[in-house]
Amino acid sequence: MIYDKDLVSESSQQYNQTLTSNRNITESSLRMRAMAYLAQAKANLLMETIFEVENSRKSIQDELTYKDEMLFIQSRHAAMGEMISMIAHQWRQPISSISMGANSILADIELDMMSEDNLRENANEIIKQTQELSQTIDDFRGFFQPDKMKQKVFVKDVIQDTLQIINSSLVSSEIEVRVEHQKENEIETYARELMQVLINLLNNAKDALVQNRASGRKILISQKRLDDRVILEVCDNGGGIDEEILHTIFEPYFTTKSDKNGTGLGLHMSKTIVQRHLLGSIAAYNTKEGACFKVSLPLIGAEREDAR
Amino acid sequence: MNEIKVLREKIKKLKVLFVDDEVDIRNGTGIFLRKFFDTVVICGNGKEGLETFLNQQDFDVVITDIVMPVLDGIEMSKEIRKIDPQAYIVILTASRGTKDLEKNISNMTLQKPLSFEDMLVVMNQLESRND
Numbered sequence: 519m520i521y522d523k524d525l526v527s528e529s530s531q532q533y534n535q536t537l538t539s540n541r542n543i544t545e546s547s548l549r550m551r552a553m554a555y556l557a558q559a560k561a562n563l564l565m566e567t568i569f570e571v572e573n574s575r576k577s578i579q580d581e582l583t584y585k586d587e588m589l590f591i592q593s594r595h596a597a598m599g600e601m602i603s604m605i606a607h608q609w610r611q612p613i614s615s616i617s618m619g620a621n622s623i624l625a626d627i628e629l630d631m632m633s634e635d636n637l638r639e640n641a642n643e644i645i646k647q648t649q650e651l652s653q654t655i656d657d658f659r660g661f662f663q664p665d666k667m668k669q670k671v672f673v674k675d676v677i678q679d680t681l682q683i684i685n686s687s688l689v690s691s692e693i694e695v696r697v698e699h700q701k702e703n704e705i706e707t708y709a710r711e712l713m714q715v716l717i718n719l720l721n722n723a724k725d726a727l728v729q730n731r732a733s734g735r736k737i738l739i740s741q742k743r744l745d746d747r748v749i750l751e752v753c754d755n756g757g758g759i760d761e762e763i764l765h766t767i768f769e770p771y772f773t774t775k776s777d778k779n780g781t782g783l784g785l786h787m788s789k790t791i792v793q794r795h796l797l798g799s800i801a802a803y804n805t806k807e808g809a810c811f812k813v814s815l816p817l818i819g820a821e822r823e824d825a826r
Numbered sequence: 827m828n829e830i831k832v833l834r835e836k837i838k839k840l841k842v843l844f845v846d847d848e849v850d851i852r853n854g855t856g857i858f859l860r861k862f863f864d865t866v867v868i869c870g871n872g873k874e875g876l877e878t879f880l881n882q883q884d885f886d887v888v889i890t891d892i893v894m895p896v897l898d899g900i901e902m903s904k905e906i907r908k909i910d911p912q913a914y915i916v917i918l919t920a921s922r923g924t925k926d927l928e929k930n931i932s933n934m935t936l937q938k939p940l941s942f943e944d945m946l947v948v949m950n951q952l953e954s955r956n957d
Binding site: 690 | 830848858893896920940941942945
């Protein structure tokens with residue numbers, strides 16, 4: 519075999535080239551593989567991250583629903599506490615009268631002052647007052663039954679039912695309540711939820727008045743028609759809300775009340791109810807004398823016009 | 827005559843000023859108090875009570891509610907104490923827990939509503955003071 523040196527060298531060069539190119543191919547394929555791995559790894563990482571983000575988003579959501587639920591439970595407890603205190607106020611007077619009637623009878627017996635007339639009068643008074651107690655139970659039981667569906671109600675009736683429940687507690691705080699009815703405004707709504715909102719606004723006004731004002735405490739409840747809506751306002755002369763915090767008052771857990779009654783949920787719940795359930799809006803503003811809360815709700819006529 | 831009637835005979839001449847802002851309580855407790863005392867003058871708030879006390883000055887017993895508009899029962903009692911350190915003052919409270927709080931202002935703090943049992947205690951104390 520004759521080795522052509524050149525040829526050999528050529529071929530060897532070729533070989534070498536081939537080798538090199540082969541190496542090149544191997545290198546590039548390796549590099550590609552590595553890149554692919556890297557890409558895969560990155561993709562995996564990305565997937566994981568996405569998964570994680572998704573997961574954490576989910577858990578945030580879970581937590582939010584949990585928080586919402588807790589919020590509802592807490593606010594229900596707060597509402598319950600308020601209810602009990604309202605019942606207590608409502609019952610104080612009749613209980614005291616019943617006790618007085620029985621004690622009078624006892625005194626008459628012991629002091630030999632018994633007469634049929636006195637006995638009859640005392641017995642009748644006791645009966646009358648027990649009817650008051652029953653009436654309170656009926657009022658509150660009605661309030662606690664959940665609204666199954668929307669019903670047509672006059673705004674003035676909702677206001678009246680609300681005052682029936684809360685008036686004693688306002689009166690005992692020496693607050694004068696005035697109601698202004700402009701028109702026979704009728705709405706289709708969850709009446710008891712609207713009552714809950716009104717009770718909350720009135721309780722807030724009461725707390726502000728008791729805290730800031732020694733005498734001349736006043737609350738004005740008014741309603742008027744504005745286009746296709748009814749504007750329901752609860753205003754007090756309790757000094758108003760700090761302008762600096764006015765924009766935060768509807769946030770959950772925000773409270774200015776130092777005592778145990780301040781859960782910071784009342785206004786938040788009121789806003790949720792008004793917006794989501796009653797399809798209205800709620801806002802607060804200050805007047806010269808105090809705070810006003812304005813609830814705007816769609817009138818029945820307005821909905822009919824929409825349907826047409 | 828039973829014991830309670832004897833007790834009542836001894837204290838019925840004492841003059842009583844009764845102060846409460848709630849009309850129903852005023853009527854109910856007012857009538858109740860008149861079963862024990864011959865003279866019971868009734869007022870609707872602390873300011874009215876203080877003015878009446880100043881005008882007549884011969885009251886032996888003051889029975890008052892705490893929470894009232896214009897002038898509350900505690901402030902009124904402090905003023906009355908200044909005028910007449912010997913006045914027998916009973917403070918009626920709607921809530922539990924205020925019992926010991928007002929000891930140095932009143933001679934007795936009772937929980938509303940005033941009962942026949944409460945009146946026996948009040949009458950006994952008044953009688954022992956008079957002796």
